Amino acid sequence: MAERQRTAVLISGRGSNLQALIAACAKADASATIALVVSNRADAVGLDHARQAGIATKVISHRAFATQTAFEDAVTAALVEHRIGLVCLAGFMRVLSPWFVERWRDRLLNIHPSLLPAFRGLDTHRRVLEAGVRFSGCTVHLVRAEVDDGPIVAQAVVPVRTDDTEDSLAARVLEAEHRCYPLALELIASGRARVEGKRVLTDGAAAPSGLWINPPEPD
Numbered sequence: 001m002a003e004r005q006r007t008a009v010l011i012s013g014r015g016s017n018l019q020a021l022i023a024a025c026a027k028a029d030a031s032a033t034i035a036l037v038v039s040n041r042a043d044a045v046g047l048d049h050a051r052q053a054g055i056a057t058k059v060i061s062h063r064a065f066a067t068q069t070a071f072e073d074a075v076t077a078a079l080v081e082h083r084i085g086l087v088c089l090a091g092f093m094r095v096l097s098p099w100f101v102e103r104w105r106d107r108l109l110n111i112h113p114s115l116l117p118a119f120r121g122l123d124t125h126r127r128v129l130e131a132g133v134r135f136s137g138c139t140v141h142l143v144r145a146e147v148d149d150g151p152i153v154a155q156a157v158v159p160v161r162t163d164d165t166e167d168s169l170a171a172r173v174l175e176a177e178h179r180c181y182p183l184a185l186e187l188i189a190s191g192r193a194r195v196e197g198k199r200v201l202t203d204g205a206a207a208p209s210g211l212w213i214n215p216p217e218p219d
């Protein structure tokens with residue numbers, strides 16, 4: 001079997017997507033291994049998940065650096081030191097500069113809790129509910145300089161219910177995130193997915209069939 005892709009996960013908080021990635025990479029046939037978790041916050045709960053799994057962790061607080069460049073230099077140094085080949089952003093609450101994004105071009109993944117390119121940015125679920133859309137979901141994409149932009153590796157759709165609150169919708173989307181991120185990481189790490197222009201093409205993957213309508217048609 002080819003050597004596993006050494007992957008870093010960058011977090012700022014809860015780290016539930018990190019947990020899903022750790023669990024997926026613990027499987028015998030995984031193409032990636034989580035070799036480092038970096039948090040810009042020392043109190044990120046996700047750090048505990050990493051420590052429990054025996055994964056190297058590093059806290060690099062953006063506040064300790066005078067400039068964004070100096071902060072990103074420190075993150076890059078940690079990634080290089082740990083011989084990282086792929087980077088997953090998972091609830092990492094810092095915008096990265098075009099320099100950093102280019103440095104990791106096509107090796108830097110992000111997850112966003114909407115069906116991009118709709119609802120980029122923060123407060124996603126509130127804006128989804130306000131807009132009255134009938135479906136939401138999540139997107140794993142390769143990162144480009146623009147926030148929440150870049151070639152899409154995987155998406156999942158969840159219905160929006162009329163009685164949804166931000167919390168109930170977030171919980172439903174989060175379940176989808178925990179399935180989509182491991183899938184996307186595996187596709188990239190194994191080389192089954194490759195970038196062509198603005199799209200990601202995946203070997204041997206047919207789109208699922210079926211049609212969802214919300215609200216449902218009467219019987």
Ligand code: GRF
Pocket residue numbers: 011013014015016017018046090091092111112113174177
């Ligand atoms: C997720 O909803 C993710 O889509 C967004 O931030 C949240 C992180 O959650 N980018 P967690 O830290 O992985 O639990």
